[in-house]
Amino acid sequence: MADAAETLRASKSQSRRQRKGMYILPSLFTTANIAAGFYAILQTTVGSAAEPWHFDFAAKAIGFAVLFDGVDGRIARLTRTTSDFGRELDSLADVIAFGVAPALLAWMWGFHLLPMFFSHELHSKVTQFGAIACFLFLTAGAARLARFNIAVNPQPSNPGKPGKKYFVGMPIPAGAGVIAAVVHFFRGEPISFWEMAIVWLVLVVFVGYLMVSTWRFFSFKDIDFRSRKPFRLILIFAFLFAAIWFYSQAVLFGVALLYMVSGMFWRLQWLFRKRPGPPAPPAFPEASTTA
Numbered sequence: 001m002a003d004a005a006e007t008l009r010a011s012k013s014q015s016r017r018q019r020k021g022m023y024i025l026p027s028l029f030t031t032a033n034i035a036a037g038f039y040a041i042l043q044t045t046v047g048s049a050a051e052p053w054h055f056d057f058a059a060k061a062i063g064f065a066v067l068f069d070g071v072d073g074r075i076a077r078l079t080r081t082t083s084d085f086g087r088e089l090d091s092l093a094d095v096i097a098f099g100v101a102p103a104l105l106a107w108m109w110g111f112h113l114l115p116m117f118f119s120h121e122l123h124s125k126v127t128q129f130g131a132i133a134c135f136l137f138l139t140a141g142a143a144r145l146a147r148f149n150i151a152v153n154p155q156p157s158n159p160g161k162p163g164k165k166y167f168v169g170m171p172i173p174a175g176a177g178v179i180a181a182v183v184h185f186f187r188g189e190p191i192s193f194w195e196m197a198i199v200w201l202v203l204v205v206f207v208g209y210l211m212v213s214t215w216r217f218f219s220f221k222d223i224d225f226r227s228r229k230p231f232r233l234i235l236i237f238a239f240l241f242a243a244i245w246f247y248s249q250a251v252l253f254g255v256a257l258l259y260m261v262s263g264m265f266w267r268l269q270w271l272f273r274k275r276p277g278p279p280a281p282p283a284f285p286e287a288s289t290t291a
Contacts, residue, residue, distance in 0.1 A: 025079070026086055029072035030093050036065035044105045048113065049190055055109045056188030058101070062180035063252065065097035066173045091145050098176035099145075103138040106179050107131055110200040113190040126197055133204045137179075140208035141172040147212075167217045170210040174217070174259055178207050181256035185249045210263060219265045244279025 019102035040061035072090065076082045111130030116123050151168070182203070191197050243251045 026072040026076040026081060027089060029068045029075065030086070030089050033065045033068040033072065033093040033097050034092075036061045036068060037093070037101045040097070040101040040106060042064070044101070044108050047108060047188065047190075049192075052188035052190060054188065055105065055183055055190065058105050059180040059183040059188065061183070062101055062105070062176050064095065064110050065101075066177050066180075069094065069097070069173050087149070091149060094145055094172055098172040099138050099141040102176040102179040103134040103141075105143055105183060106137065106200070106204050107134040108190075109188070110191045110197055110204070114194065114197055115192055117194050122194075126194060126201075130197065130204075131203055133201045133208075137175070137204050137208040140211045141175060144169055144172050144175075145210040165219045167219045169213050169215060170207070170217050170260065170263055171210055171219075174256070175207045175211045177252075178197055178256045179204070181252045185253040187249070207260065210260065213263075213265045215263045217259070217266075 010217075040058040043054045043058035043061065047058065053273070072086075076086060107130055111127045111134075113129060114123060147169070148171075191200060240251075
């Protein structure tokens, strides 16, 4: 009896240790997310027009952070190890990797290194407005995370079909992905024309707006990785991995912009959808003329 009780206690203790290990696993990917964001910040601060590959490295680091962010949440859900600590750590990691890092990259790459054009005053105004735009992006990302953390049943402006999985507003990893994809598409070569700087300013502000909007974006949470026959998923991910490996600039640029445009598409579809006209006023019986 004593041996059986001792074996039972040892089994329970081992089960608890395994359970704790499972809780640590998602946090390790979240820590990798923080590390990628910090590396992106370091690379951005040392980038210059003479050494543009630092900006490209920063963009790639943000891309890896997007991957780590998706993996930690998926692992936590699959292993049923979600916790309040994990959610808070994930939010703080997102502010660093998808808020501070892309905002700093957007400013350094798109505005800070602009060559002098026309006049010093105009150059100064463009860089100042660029700094404001990047700050708005950072603030919008933080607000997006705060809204996501407290939302119980968020309602989008353009609701989809019943049961459809979607985000309300562009998620902050996707917003950071747009910034990183554009920088990577140009191999980190900073903007050198003021016209492109204006376009970049508008894009940064617009992405920030999409994050705090109530437009609908696909979440892909309905993808079932535990399916017994995930052949289609395997083929799709294999093709996507190969495409990114050989043509990362064009593929990532296209994927990021396509996802951004998808929210605009669903919003416009909802706006222009035919709606039933207002109900007809109720018919009142005519007053009787008989005495």
